[in-house]
Amino acid sequence: DGGITQSPKYLFRKEGQNVTLSCEQNLNHDAMYWYRQDPGQGLRLIYYSQIVNDFQKGDIAEGYSVSREKKESFPLTVTSAQKNPTAFYLCASSILRGQPQHFGDGTRLSIL
Amino acid sequence: GQQLNQSPQSMFIQEGEDVSMNCTSSSIFNTWLWYKQDPGEGPVLLIALYKAGELTSNGRLTAQFGITRKDSFLNISASIPSDVGIYFCAGQGGGSEKLVFGKGTKLTVNP
Numbered sequence: 118d119g120g121i122t123q124s125p126k127y128l129f130r131k132e133g134q135n136v137t138l139s140c141e142q143n144l145n146h147d148a149m150y151w152y153r154q155d156p157g158q159g160l161r162l163i164y165y166s167q168i169v170n171d172f173q174k175g176d177i178a179e180g181y182s183v184s185r186e187k188k189e190s191f192p193l194t195v196t197s198a199q200k201n202p203t204a205f206y207l208c209a210s211s212i213l214r215g216q217p218q219h220f221g222d223g224t225r226l227s228i229l
Numbered sequence: 230g231q232q233l234n235q236s237p238q239s240m241f242i243q244e245g246e247d248v249s250m251n252c253t254s255s256s257i258f259n260t261w262l263w264y265k266q267d268p269g270e271g272p273v274l275l276i277a278l279y280k281a282g283e284l285t286s287n288g289r290l291t292a293q294f295g296i297t298r299k300d301s302f303l304n305i306s307a308s309i310p311s312d313v314g315i316y317f318c319a320g321q322g323g324g325s326e327k328l329v330f331g332k333g334t335k336l337t338v339n340p
Contacts, residue, residue, distance in 0.1 A: 121271075123271075157332065157333075158332055159233070159235075159317065159329075159330035159331055159332045159333060160272075160317070160328075160330045161330075162327060162328070165327075175327070176327075207271050207272070209271075214326050215260075215321065215326040217260075217262055217274055217277045218262075218274075218328060219274060220264075220271030220272045220273070221271050222269075222270050222271045223269070223270065223271050225269075
């Protein structure tokens with residue numbers, strides 16, 4: 118079945134550690150996105166990519182990094198510079214930028 | 230920046246009742262989207278609206294793109310327990326292709 122797969126479902130980070138969240142899609146979508154969701158809040162855009170080897174900062178990019186080496190994959194690294202990383206992270210994709218986005222099932226990141 | 234006001238924040242209703250929620254914006258949007266999110270999962274797209282005045286249905290769900298392009302509403306008719314979740318509106322446009330999300334409406338349906 119086509120879809121967006123995020124892994125792992127739950128992730129724990131130690132202080133000072135970088136962690137990488139995986140996002141893979143087999144929908145042949147050009148655009149991919151990473152959002153952060155905090156309780157009672159809407160989704161906030163971290164990074165997005167319109168095409169392979171290109172990505173742009175969203176509204177809250179500080180402390181995060183991404184890469185887009187393959188069309189299907191858009192991993193997100195939460196670096197030690199992100200002082201408040203505990204959140205639910207959602208990856209999305211769309212056929213083209215500006216088209217409706219479809220979401221994965223998220224990764225919940227917690228601090229040990 | 231663009232902001233969306235989504236209301237109500239939460240609703241507690243009896244099974245069988247109709248539900249209405251809405252989003253308003255300070256900016257004009259070209260697209261309005263409605264998503265539903267179940268606990269611990271990602272949002273699922275319910276309805277997409279592309280034209281001012283457009284009224285679109287998806288089963289028991291009906292959504293409208295406001296004439297002013299600054300608002301949208303979602304109605305759910307004859308609610309059932311599986312309608313429980315958080316409903317998000319999202320708008321796109323006004324010179325930006327980013328999606329702007331409302332803070333969600335949490336729906337609880339009592340059997």
